[in-house]
Amino acid sequence: MKRFLAAAFASAFLAFAPQVQAQTPPNILVVGQIAEPKSLDPHAVTAVNDFRILVNIYDGLVRYKDGTLEVEPSLAESWTISEDGKTYTFKLREGVKFHDGSPFNAEAVKFNFDRMLNEENPYHDTGPFPLAFFFSTVEEVVVDDENTVTFNLSAPYAPFLSNLAYPTGLIVSPEAVKQYGKDFGRHPSGTGAYKFAEWQANAKVVAVRNDDYWDGAPELEAVIYRPITDANTRIAEMLSGGLDVMVEVPPDSLQQFKDDSTFQVLEQAGPHVWFLILNAREAPFDIKAARQAANYAINKKALVENILQGTAEVAAGPTPPAFAWAYNESLEPYPYDPEKAKELLKEAEYNGEEITFYVTEGGSGMLDPIAMGTAIQADLQAVGMKVKIETYEWNTFLGKVNPGLQGKAAMAEMAWMTNDPDTLPFLALRTEAMPEQGGFNSGYYSNAKVDELLEKAREETDQAERAKLYKEMQDIVHEDAPWVFVANWKQNAVTKASVEDFKLQPSFFLMLQDVKKPQ
Amino acid sequence: MAAYIAKRLLAAIPVLFGLTIIVFLIMAMIPGDPATAILGSYATPENVAKLNRDLGLDKTLFEQYVIWIGNLFQGDLGRSYTLNRPVLDEVMERFSATLILAGTSLVLCSIFGLLAGIVSAVRQYGWADKIITLLVLIGISTPSFWLGLLLILVFAVNLRLFPASGMYAIYGGGDLADLIHHLTLPALTLSVVATGVIARLTRTAMLEVLRQDYIRTARAKGLSERKVIYKHAFKSALVGVVPVIGIQAGFVIGGAVYIETVFQWPGIGSMLVTAISTRDLLLVQGGVLVVAAAYVLFNLLADVVQTILDPRLR
Numbered sequence: 001m002k003r004f005l006a007a008a009f010a011s012a013f014l015a016f017a018p019q020v021q022a023q024t025p026p027n028i029l030v031v032g033q034i035a036e037p038k039s040l041d042p043h044a045v046t047a048v049n050d051f052r053i054l055v056n057i058y059d060g061l062v063r064y065k066d067g068t069l070e071v072e073p074s075l076a077e078s079w080t081i082s083e084d085g086k087t088y089t090f091k092l093r094e095g096v097k098f099h100d101g102s103p104f105n106a107e108a109v110k111f112n113f114d115r116m117l118n119e120e121n122p123y124h125d126t127g128p129f130p131l132a133f134f135f136s137t138v139e140e141v142v143v144d145d146e147n148t149v150t151f152n153l154s155a156p157y158a159p160f161l162s163n164l165a166y167p168t169g170l171i172v173s174p175e176a177v178k179q180y181g182k183d184f185g186r187h188p189s190g191t192g193a194y195k196f197a198e199w200q201a202n203a204k205v206v207a208v209r210n211d212d213y214w215d216g217a218p219e220l221e222a223v224i225y226r227p228i229t230d231a232n233t234r235i236a237e238m239l240s241g242g243l244d245v246m247v248e249v250p251p252d253s254l255q256q257f258k259d260d261s262t263f264q265v266l267e268q269a270g271p272h273v274w275f276l277i278l279n280a281r282e283a284p285f286d287i288k289a290a291r292q293a294a295n296y297a298i299n300k301k302a303l304v305e306n307i308l309q310g311t312a313e314v315a316a317g318p319t320p321p322a323f324a325w326a327y328n329e330s331l332e333p334y335p336y337d338p339e340k341a342k343e344l345l346k347e348a349e350y351n352g353e354e355i356t357f358y359v360t361e362g363g364s365g366m367l368d369p370i371a372m373g374t375a376i377q378a379d380l381q382a383v384g385m386k387v388k389i390e391t392y393e394w395n396t397f398l399g400k401v402n403p404g405l406q407g408k409a410a411m412a413e414m415a416w417m418t419n420d421p422d423t424l425p426f427l428a429l430r431t432e433a434m435p436e437q438g439g440f441n442s443g444y445y446s447n448a449k450v451d452e453l454l455e456k457a458r459e460e461t462d463q464a465e466r467a468k469l470y471k472e473m474q475d476i477v478h479e480d481a482p483w484v485f486v487a488n489w490k491q492n493a494v495t496k497a498s499v500e501d502f503k504l505q506p507s508f509f510l511m512l513q514d515v516k517k518p519q
Numbered sequence: 520m521a522a523y524i525a526k527r528l529l530a531a532i533p534v535l536f537g538l539t540i541i542v543f544l545i546m547a548m549i550p551g552d553p554a555t556a557i558l559g560s561y562a563t564p565e566n567v568a569k570l571n572r573d574l575g576l577d578k579t580l581f582e583q584y585v586i587w588i589g590n591l592f593q594g595d596l597g598r599s600y601t602l603n604r605p606v607l608d609e610v611m612e613r614f615s616a617t618l619i620l621a622g623t624s625l626v627l628c629s630i631f632g633l634l635a636g637i638v639s640a641v642r643q644y645g646w647a648d649k650i651i652t653l654l655v656l657i658g659i660s661t662p663s664f665w666l667g668l669l670l671i672l673v674f675a676v677n678l679r680l681f682p683a684s685g686m687y688a689i690y691g692g693g694d695l696a697d698l699i700h701h702l703t704l705p706a707l708t709l710s711v712v713a714t715g716v717i718a719r720l721t722r723t724a725m726l727e728v729l730r731q732d733y734i735r736t737a738r739a740k741g742l743s744e745r746k747v748i749y750k751h752a753f754k755s756a757l758v759g760v761v762p763v764i765g766i767q768a769g770f771v772i773g774g775a776v777y778i779e780t781v782f783q784w785p786g787i788g789s790m791l792v793t794a795i796s797t798r799d800l801l802l803v804q805g806g807v808l809v810v811a812a813a814y815v816l817f818n819l820l821a822d823v824v825q826t827i828l829d830p831r832l833r
Contacts, residue, residue: 025690035793038557039603046559128573130557133566185603201612202785204689224689228783229793232668236683237783240675364559395551395798398562402555438565 024244026519027221029499029512032234032246036202036227039185042170043116043129047364048417051167052247052510053225057099057207058170058190061090061109062161064507069271069323069419071161075104075171075191085156085461092147096214098173099195106149110141111174113151126182131168135160156459158466159420166419167509193218193513202227219516238263238494244517245495245502247510251309251368257494264497267490268504271322272365273315273424274415276376276484279405281444284355284385290348291481294411295334297341297383298376304487307371312487317474318429319421320488322506325463326421328471331478333485341383354386355410358401363394365415367489373413376484404435404442411484412442417508421470426454429477445482524823531815535808540584542807546800547580553600556797574600587804596808597801601794606805610787614809616686617779617786619698621771623706628713628771629764633753635714636721636760640729641748651718659715663774667708667781674704684783705782709774713767720763724756731755758829765821769814 024030037050042058045051061076073079076090096104115123116132137157142150153160163169176189188196193215194207205225211217226243228234231250238246238257249257249265257263278285278294285291300314313321316331359373360366370391377387390409392400401412416424426433431446433439450473457469478485493510495502500516554570555562571577578586590597596606639651675683681704687693688701728734729752737747776788783789787806794802826832 028690030689038601041603044603046557046561128570130554130566130570131561133561182598182603200785201609202783202789203686226685226689226783228684229789230780230783233671233684233781233783236668236671236676240679240683242683242685242689393551393796395556395796396549398555398559399551402562403564435564438563440563 024242027219027517028224029220029222029515029517030224030226030242030244031510031512032237032243033225033227034231034234034248035229037205037225040188040196040199040205041126041185042167042172042190043112043132044127044185045167046130048508051508053205053207054167054170054188055192055509056194056223056512057188057192057196058167058172059192060164060166060169060171061092062165062169064165064505064509066511067503067505069162069506070325071165074165079161081461085158085459086153088151088153088160089144090149090151092149093214094147096191097212098176098189098191099210100173100176100179100189102173102175104171104191105146106143108174109149109171110143111177112171113138113141115177116168123177123181126177126184129168131166134163134166134168156461158458158461159422162420165507194223197222213513215513218513220512223512241496244499245493247491247493249492249494251311254309254311254492254494262497263494264499264502265492265494266502266504267311267492268506269313269320269322269488269490270417270506270508271320271419272415272417272489272491272508273318273320273485274312274365274367274372274413274487274489275315275318276486277401277405277412277414277443278482278484279410279443280446280482281406282410284345284348284350284353285410285443287348288480289344290350291484292334293341293344293348293350293383294380294385294484295481296337296344297385298379298484298486299336300333300486301336303372303375307368307375308487308489311492312367312489315485315488317478317485318425318483319470319474322488323421323470326467326470328474331474334481338379338383345384350385352384352386354388356408357387357389358397358405358409358412359389359391360397360413361391361393363397363415365417365489366394366413367415367487369413372486401442402435402440404444406444414442414483415489419507422454422458425450425470425473425477426458429482430454443482445480447476447480450476450480520823520826523826524819527819527822531812531819534815535811538811539588539804539808542804543580543584543587543800546798546803549798551798552576553798553800556799557601576600583800587801596805599794599799599802601797601799602802606801609790609802610805610809613785613787613790613806614813616784617772617775617788618813619686620702620705620709620779620784620786621768621775623702624709624713624771625764625768627706628710628717628767631710632714632717633721633757633760635718637725637748637753639718639722640725643726652722655715655718658711659719661711663708663712664777664781666711667705667778670704670708671781686785705778705784708781709771709778712774713771716767717760717764721756721760724759725752728752728755754828758825761825761828762818762821765818768817768821772810772813 033049035049037053038045042054059075062071063074065072075093077093079090081088114121116129137153137155138151139154140152144150173189177184180187193210193213195210197208198206208222209218234246235253237243258265278291280286304312304314314333316333319327321327360369373389377389380387418424428440429445430451433441434444435442453469453473457466460466491508493504498519502515505511554567558566599606635651639648642648671683674681682701686701688697734752737751775786779786779789791806
C-alpha cells in the first residue's frame with residue numbers, strides 16, 4: 001500500500017513537473033486586471049477596471065486624444081454646436097459595422113441614448129444604467145438622416161462632449177441588445193478594435209482582433225483579460241510569466257520591477273485628487289483660518305513619498321493637473337509649516353476640543369487610506385489638534401460621508417477620478433450641491449463667487465473661456481480651503497519588456513489598439 | 520437505510536430554510552447597499568434611490584424575502600445586482616470549481632492523514648512518529664493563506680514548475696493534465712490543516728484499538744503484522760475517523776474562501792467574498808444556500824459510510 005502510494009505520487013509529480021509554465025504566446029496580450037468585470041455593457045458599469053476592457057471593444061462618438069483629456073472625433077467625423085450651446089449635431093462615419101454585422105448609423109445612436117435615458121423605452125429594463133445622469137441634460141436625440149444625428153439639450157452643458165468620450169457614451173449594437181436583452185452585458189457587440197470572444201467567470205475575458213476596424217486593425221491577434229483580485233498573486237503571476245501587462249502595482253513592489261530589465265514600468269498622472277473634506281458648518285472648521293491651518297499642518301510631501309512611495313504627487317488645489325487646459329499653473333501647494341498652522345489655529349480660537357476624522361479601509365482611488373489617515377492624525381496632533389479616527393469599510397463609509405458630515409465628523413477622507421474639470425467642483429463645491437439637495441458637498445462649503453464661476457463655465461462652450469473660469473475658481477477655492485488638498489495619484493502599469501508601444505492614458509483607460517507583442 | 524437517508528434529507532430542509540432567513544437578516548443589518556456599491560463616489564441619495572428602485576430594492580425586507588422564496592420554489596434564485604446575470608448560472612459555474620478543489624483536497628487529506636496517523640501509531644515514540652507529530656503540529660498551525668503565498672513564491676515564481684493562479688491555462692490547455700497542473704498548489708495548501716487533524720485523530724484511534732484484546736488475539740494467531748494493522752485495527756479505527764472527515768469537508772469548503780482568493784481559483788468562496796463586499800444579497804443568499812446544502816450532504820455521506828463500517832450503528 002505504502003509502496004503503491006509512493007509510486008503513484010512520484011509518477012504524478014514527474015508527469016507534471018517538466019511541464020514548465022507556458023509563456024504567453026506571441027501576438028496575444030494577457031492583461032492582469034484587479035477584479036472580474038461586472039458587465040461588458042458600457043452603460044451598466046461604473047468601474048475603471050471594466051472601462052479598461054470596454055474601450056477596446058466599443059467606440060464612442062468622440063474619444064480622448066492620445067495622451068490628453070481633450071476630445072477628438074471617433075465614430076462621429078465632425079460636429080457643430082449651436083450658438084446657445086443647446087444643440088449638438090454630429091456627422092457620423094459611414095460604412096462602420098458592429099461586430100455582429102449590423103450597421104452603425106444615426107438610428108443606432110438614438111437607440112443607445114433612448115435605452116439609457118427614456119424609462120418608457122422597451123429596452124430600458126436591460127439596465128439599470130447608474131451613470132445615465134451624465135446625459136441628464138439630453139432632452140431628445142433626433143435622427144436627421146442616415147449619418148446625421150442631433151442632440152437637443154435642455155440647458156447648455158459644456159461637459160457634454162467629454163461625457164460622450166467617457167465609457168458611458170460608448171455605442172453598443174442595438175441588434176445585440178434586442179437579441180440578448182438583459183444578458184447583453186455577457187454578449188457585448190460594439191464597433192471597436194477588438195471583438196468579444198469569450199468570458200469565463202472569474203477566469204478570463206477574451207477579445208480578438210477586429211480585422212475590419214475602421215481605424216486600422218490592430219496587430220495583436222487577441223487580448224486576454226485575467227481578473228486577479230489578490231495583489232500578491234497578481235505580482236507572482238507577473239513574475240512567473242503568466243501576464244504581459246499588470247495594472248495598479250502596489251507601491252511596495254514597484255521598485256522590484258523597476259530594477260529588473262525584463263520588465264518596463266510606466267506611470268501616468270491622471271484626473272485624480274485625494275483630499276480631506278472639512279466640515280465648514282461646525283467648529284472648528286467653520287472658520288477659514290482653521291481650515292488653512294489643517295492644510296499647513298499636514299506634511300503632504302511625506303505622505304506622498306513615504307506612504308505612497310512616489311506613486312502620487314502633492315496636490316495644489318481641487319483640479320488635478322491632468323486637466324492641462326483647465327489647470328491653474330500658478331497654484332502652489334500649501335507648504336508644510338506647523339508653526340504657521342499653530343498661529344492660524346490660535347487665530348481661529350480653536351480650544352483643543354476633540355474632532356472626529358472618518359477614515360476608510362479601502363475603496364476606489366483611495367490609495368492607502370488607513371496609513372494616510374494615521375499619518376494625518378499624527379501631523380494634526382503635532383500642532384495641537386486632538387483627532388479621533390473612526391474607520392469604516394468603503395460601502396459603509398460612503399453611507400456616512402455622502403449624506404453630509406454635520407453632527408458626525410469634522411473631516412473625512414475622499415478621492416475622485418473624473419473625466420471633466422466640471423464634474424468634481426460642480427458636484428462637491430457648490431452651495432446648491434449640499435447633501436440636502438442631492439449633491440456631494442458633504443463639508444457644506446459655500447462661496448457665491450465659486451457658484452457663479454462654475455455655473456458660467458458649464459454653459460461656456462469656448463474652451464479658452466471655460467479655462468479662465470476654472471482657473472479663477474481654483475484660486476478662490478485654494479484660499480478658502482474647504483478641503484485639505486493632498487495628492488494626485490499616478491496610475492502605473494508593468495509590462496514585459498517584449499511589449500511594444502504600450503502607453504497609459506490620463507483618462508486611466510487602457511487603449512490597446514496600437515500595442516504590439518511580436519514575441 | 521433509504522428511510523434513514525430520506526429522514527436526514529427532510530431534516531435538512533428546516534436547517535436550510537432557517538439559514539436563508541439568517542443570511543437575509545445579516546445582510547440587512549450590515550450598513551451599505553448594492554446601489555451605493557455600484558455607484559461608488561457617485562452615490563447621491565437621489566441616484567441611490569433611483570437605482571434601488573430599478574433593482575427592486577425599494578420594497579420592504581419582508582416583501583423581498585417572500586418574493587425570493589417564491590422564486591426559489593420555481594428553481595429561480597433571482598438575478599445578481601452587480602453581475603447582471605442569473606444567480607443560479609453564476610453559483611453553479613463557481614460551485615463546480617470549488618467542488619473540484621475541495622474534493623481533491625479532501626481526498627488528499629484523507630489519504631495523507633490516515634496514512635500518517637497509522638504510521639505514527641504503529642511506530643509510537645519511534646522517529647517516524649516524532650517526525651510526523653512535528654509535521655502535523657506545523658501543518659495545523661500554519662495559516663493557509665500564508666502557506667499558499669509561500670508555495671506560489673517557491674514553485675511558481677522561482678522554480679516555475681506550477682502556475683501561480685487560475686484553474687486552466689489562459690491559452691490552449693483545458694484538458695485534465697492542465698487542470699491537475701493548476702490544481703496541485705491550491706489543493707495541497709487547502710489540505711494541509713485537515714491532514715493534520717485527521718492524522719492526529721487516526722493516531723489516537725489506532726492506539727486505542729491496538730491495545731484491544733482482539734488485536735493481541737490476532738497477533739497470537741500468527742497473522743502477519745500488515746494484516747493485523749490494516750484489516751483488523753484500521754477498520755475499527757476508521758469508524759471514529761470518518762465523521763471527522765465529514766466535518767473536515769465543511770472546513771475545507773470554508774477554507775476555500777481564502778485559498779480561492781490567493782490562487783484566483785474561480786470558485787464560490789471568492790465569489791462570496793466579492794458578493795458580500797458589494798452587498799449583492801441574492802448572490803450571497805444563493806451561494807450560502809449551495810454551500811450549506813453541500814455541507815449537509817457531506818455530513819450525511821460520512822454518517823452513511825460510518826453506518827456501513829460499523830454494523831452496530833444500523
